[in-house]
Amino acid sequence: MQKQSFPHVFLVAIAACCVFRAVAESAPPTGPSLSDLTIWDDGLSEMSYFHASDTIYGVDRAYTRVLLVNRQWMSAESGIKVEPDAPQALPVFKINLSEQIPTENYNYRYLVSVFLERPLLVPFKLAASSQEWCGMTYKHMRWYDDKVTLQSFSYYDKQGDRSWTLAGSAMPYEALLLVARDVVARGEARDLMVLAPARTSRAADPTVRTARMIPGRTESISVPGGKFDTVRVRLEWDGVPTEFHVASTPPFLLVRYQTGDARGDLALIERRAYWDRASRSRFYAAGQAP
Secondary structure, eight states, rough: OOOOOEEEEEEESSSSOOOOOEOOOOOOOOSSOGOOOOOSSSOEEEEEEEOOOOOOETTEEEEEEEEEEEEEEETTTTTEEEEESSTTTEEEEEEEEEEEOOOOSSSEEEEEEEEEEEEETTTEEEEEEETTTTTTEEEEEEOOOOOEEEEEOOOOETTTTEEEEEEEEOOOOHHHHHHHHHHHHHSHHHHHEOOOOOSSSOOOOOOOEEEEEEEEEEEEEETEEEEEEEEEEEEESSSEEEEEEEEEEETEEEEEEEEETTTEEEEEEEEOOOSTTOOSSSSTTTTTOO
């Protein structure tokens, strides 16, 4: 009961260097899913605010992570947002991950946008940027029927502008924030190929790893946003430690996460039209959101 206070892959380096093989992602699961919940069709955005921390310059930094999830439509051809009645309109989930992390002299800023096709949560597009006073880095990925294209633009020495094409498919690491919720909704594990994180100030080398998302037992945890019965979802792979606590009942909220050094506990959840200037947040005062 939830309580709340409130591929086999072949990689070709177009502008760089390497070739490797991996195992193809298994077919997405079938049956009732996170996508089936009618709440997603209310025209609003699910906005989660986390009391978060991450390590920068060897120091654990506290900050607020904002996670937005809402439905929209994208052009299957151009990859941009369109109205639902537009030609080739593709229903997707948009996941926006917004962060501003203070350090001694300036802030690190990250924005990652991931688009997953409904209803099976297969990847369609990713855009990621990082900014700090030394410079900025940007990545862009598009998924097609039989390939993924990746472009990376970095100010760091020996990185610069690079691009790759991957034959097959792989899940962006940042999408796991939503995929973990689907694993709990379906009550079954999921085998994946997972790309290296795009949320970084460095170039996005296209490393792909085999992984399995495994739901565990239900446990009750308390976070600033309330007390929840959750299912711990663990990512079994050889990458950074990754696990999620997901509420065991609809809408299967993300309550706690660990993705490498980054951790967070849910502080507040709200549904609102953040694009409407008259729709005020219950978390940030007007003019204070990053």
